[in-house]
Structures are given as C-alpha cells and as structure tokens.
Amino acid sequence: MMSTRLINFTLNGESVSTAIEPHRNLVELLQRFDLFGARESCGQGLCGCCTVLVDGKAVSGCLYFAVWVDGKDITTIEALDADGQLSPLQQAFVDTAAFQCGYCTPGFILMAQQLLEENPNPSDDDIRHYLSGNLCRCGTYPEVIEAVKAAAKR
Amino acid sequence: MIPFEMVEPTSLKEALSLLDPQEPTIRPVAGGTALMLMMKAGVFTPTRLVCLHRIEPDFSRIALTDNGELRIGAMATLRELELDSNVRSRLPVLARAMRTLSSVRVRNVARVGGALAHGDPHMDLPPVLTALGARLSITGPNGSRELPLEQLYVGYYETVLEKTDLITAVTVPPLNGRKAAYMKVTSRTADDWPSLGVAVTFAVADGRISDPIVVVSAATEKVTRMSAAERALQGAAPDDADLRRAADAAADEVETLSDAHGSAPYKRELLRVYLRRAVRQALDGSGH
Numbered sequence: 001m002m003s004t005r006l007i008n009f010t011l012n013g014e015s016v017s018t019a020i021e022p023h024r025n026l027v028e029l030l031q032r033f034d035l036f037g038a039r040e041s042c043g044q045g046l047c048g049c050c051t052v053l054v055d056g057k058a059v060s061g062c063l064y065f066a067v068w069v070d071g072k073d074i075t076t077i078e079a080l081d082a083d084g085q086l087s088p089l090q091q092a093f094v095d096t097a098a099f100q101c102g103y104c105t106p107g108f109i110l111m112a113q114q115l116l117e118e119n120p121n122p123s124d125d126d127i128r129h130y131l132s133g134n135l136c137r138c139g140t141y142p143e144v145i146e147a148v149k150a151a152a153k154r
Numbered sequence: 155m156i157p158f159e160m161v162e163p164t165s166l167k168e169a170l171s172l173l174d175p176q177e178p179t180i181r182p183v184a185g186g187t188a189l190m191l192m193m194k195a196g197v198f199t200p201t202r203l204v205c206l207h208r209i210e211p212d213f214s215r216i217a218l219t220d221n222g223e224l225r226i227g228a229m230a231t232l233r234e235l236e237l238d239s240n241v242r243s244r245l246p247v248l249a250r251a252m253r254t255l256s257s258v259r260v261r262n263v264a265r266v267g268g269a270l271a272h273g274d275p276h277m278d279l280p281p282v283l284t285a286l287g288a289r290l291s292i293t294g295p296n297g298s299r300e301l302p303l304e305q306l307y308v309g310y311y312e313t314v315l316e317k318t319d320l321i322t323a324v325t326v327p328p329l330n331g332r333k334a335a336y337m338k339v340t341s342r343t344a345d346d347w348p349s350l351g352v353a354v355t356f357a358v359a360d361g362r363i364s365d366p367i368v369v370v371s372a373a374t375e376k377v378t379r380m381s382a383a384e385r386a387l388q389g390a391a392p393d394d395a396d397l398r399r400a401a402d403a404a405a406d407e408v409e410t411l412s413d414a415h416g417s418a419p420y421k422r423e424l425l426r427v428y429l430r431r432a433v434r435q436a437l438d439g440s441g442h
Binding site (some may be wrong): 044 | 155159205233253258259
C-alpha cells in the first residue's frame with residue numbers, strides 16, 4: 001500500500017487535519033468529515049453536483065485531488081446556513097421552487113453564489129453561461145434562473 | 155482510482171529530475187482535470203504523479219512582452235487566461251473560446267500548459283492558439299527550446315514532447331489587425347467536448363482575404379492545419395461562392411473520425427458549414 005499524507009486545512013471555518021491517500025478526491029475527503037452536500041454524480045466534472053469552494057473558487061470535487069487542499073480554505077454547502085439562517089440564495093431557491101429532488105441543488109447554489117460575487121446583476125444569458133456546467137435531471141432550469149435573479153435583487 | 159505516489163517538487167529542476175524518460179507510468183500533473191478522467195476510465199494508471207503546484211508562482215504569469223507579444227505562463231489557469239485584461243483587449247477570440255470550454259469549475263483548475271501537452275484533439279485551446287501562431291517554451295534535461303505549437307501534435311494523444319519535457323510558457327504574437335474566430339460544435343451541452351472545432355485567422359487587404367491560417371480539431375485525430383482550404387481562401391472575396399469553394403477544399407482534405415460525438419461523414423459536413431461560419435464571424439467582428 002502507498003502511504004497516506006497528513007494534510008491540514010480550513011473546513012467551513014474550522015482548522016482540521018487528516019491523513020489521506022494521494023488517489024482520493026475531494027468529495028471522498030469531505031465524506032470523512034460527514035459532509036455529504038457535495039456529491040459525486042457524473043464523476044467527470046460535467047454535472048456540478050460535487051461543487052466545492054477552494055480558496056473561494058469553485059472546483060469540481062470529483063476532479064480535484066484531496067491532498068491538494070493542504071493549507072487551503074475549503075467551503076462546502078453546509079457552511080451557508082451554519083448560523084441557522086438560510087443564505088439569501090438558499091431562500092430564493094426555496095421561494096421560487098428551484099428544485100424537485102434536490103440532488104443537484106448544492107452545486108447550483110455554490111455556483112450561483114460565485115456568479116453573484118463576480119457579477120451582482122447578471123442577465124439571463126450570463127446566468128445560463130455560468131451555470132451551463134450544472135445539470136438538473138428534474139429540469140428546473142427556468143426556476144433556477146428566477147432564483148438567481150431574485151437573490152440578486154435581495 | 156488505484157494508489158500511486160504524488161511528489162511535489164519546489165523547483166523546475168527538481169521536477170525534471172523526478173520524471174523518467176523510459177517510464178510511461180510517471181507523469182507531470184498541472185490541474186489534473188483531464189488526467190483524472192483518464193485515471194478514472196482506467197486508461198492511465200500512474201505509479202507516480204509529479205505535481206507542479208509548488209513551482210506554480212514562477213510559471214503562472216500572463217504578461218505583454220516589449221514587442222507586444224503575450225507570454226502566458228504554463229501554470230496559468232484557463233480562468234486566469236479568460237479574465238486577463240490583455241487577453242480580453244488584444245486576443246478577444248481567446249477569451250471568447252473560454253466561455254464554452256468546459257465549466258467555470260474546470261477552468262478554475264485546468265492549466266494552460268496541461269491543456270496543450272495533453273494531446274487530446276477535442277480540446278479547444280490547441281486549435282485557437284495554433285491559428286494565432288503561438289510558440290511553446292519547453293524545458294527538458296538538456297535545456298530550453300522553442301517550438302511552434304503547430305508542430306506539437308503528431309497523432310491521437312501524441313505529441314513530440316519527451317517524457318522529461320515540461321512546457322513552461324506559450325507566446326502569442328499580436329493580431330496586428332488580423333481577423334480571428336473559433337467555432338466549436340457540440341452534440342450535447344454547449345461546454346461539452348466538441349464534435350468539431352475550427353479556428354481561422356487571416357488578414358484583409360482590399361476586401362480580400364490574405365495569409366489565412368485554418369485549423370481543424372476534434373473531428374480529426376490531431377489538431378491539423380488545412381493547407382488546401384488556406385490556398386482556396388488566399389485572395390478570396392468573402393462571398394458565398396468563394397467561401398463555399400474553401401469549405402469544399404477543407405472537407406476534401408482531412409480525414410474525419412467517427413466517435414461518440416458524431417460519425418465521420420457528419421463531421422465532414424459540419425466542417426463544410428462551420429468553416430464558412432467561422433470566416434464570416436471573423437469578418438463581422440463578432441468572432442473577435
């Protein structure tokens with residue numbers, strides 16, 4: 001067996017450390033911390049269900065080696081309502097019914113949050129382009145666009 | 155994925171020393187987004203990955219040189235390239251191509267050098283940069299050299315790079331008024347791997363096309379310059395008849411491959427249509 005490596009990183013505001021093998025990806029790492037909001041679905045970076053923020057930038061957790069988060073700041077969907085309050089985007093998704101099964105929702109919300117940070121007043125076209133790498137098998141795309149626009153106004 | 159060793163050198167020299175000229179299971183890794191796909195598919199099973207992140211600060215700068223060329227560090231992310239102010243103002247065709255190059259997440263992680271060295275003909279950056287006349291800076295155990303990007307690809311996932319070579323930068327000359335466009339055709343989502351990529355650059359003199367460079371990707375086994383199409387475009391008036399002649403020349407000269415993104419005859423027809431569209435997009439400025 002190949003050896004594990006000790007990594008230290010910040011996870012949703014808390015300093016943590018763990019030993020992990022180089023062939024594990026970021027989604028597998030998060031599961032060790034009982035965080036299941038990032039899900040490996042397509043496993044190819046195409047669907048967005050595994051979205052995680054690394055040093056404030058969205059990555060596909062299924063295509064990111066776990067050892068690479070050493071020294072970095074990791075934010076998952078679980079951080080957004082850590083104070084017991086839904087974030088404005090989460091509330092907007094609820095208000096516009098922008099999901100059915102909810103499997104893809106954490107990825108959509110983290111990506112939409114990043115979009116609004118970069119572009120606080122996005123057009124429909126901007127939203128479509130930014131979220132083109134997030135797939136929803138329930139087909140809630142129109143509601144997702146409504147939710148992002150609603151959150152942008154708040 | 156099955157276990158392997160990951161080493162993280164802190165200098166280019168150390169990185170080169172950890173590669174092996176004879177060992178195909180040892181490879182450098184930049185962003186890893188393409189390599190991990192190969193590993194998950196079982197196509198590539200490494201014994202050692204040489205991670206380049208610790209030398210990244212020295213090789214991720216994007217800057218203009220004194221003679222107006224854009225020098226892009228190989229470890230710059232695709233997203234940094236997309237948002238760079240010089241890229242946006244001087245090579246907008248490049249920034250535009252990024253919009254449908256995979257997702258924002260992949261662009262946040264994938265590196266320019268990796269996207270060029272990987273050799274997958276479905277990638278978007280190689281055809282665009284080839285049409286722009288880009289040159290690579292490569293360092294190996296015996297020193298550094300320059301190579302026109304056009305000469306990098308020799309086959310399906312095959313490049314002229316040795317196993318101990320690393321791309322350190324790519325240099326793109328200024329457009330100097332040349333028109334440029336890149337069009338990709340996908341059969342599923344807009345940011346998917348394409349069925350066809352076609353990049354064109356050319357000058358316009360007295361209403362006629364001159365010095366065209368035409369590059370096809372994805373539909374072929376490697377990124378390929380289309381010399382017959384270029385000859386047909388040289389001196390052409392950008393009207394339907396001349397563009398049709400060039401598109402027919404393009405469709406006749408390359409061998410298209412069937413895969414999950416379309417059959418060979420379908421891709422040949424796509425090339426015929428999209429070569430004309432790319433020239434028109436370059437001309438009306440929307441392709442810039």
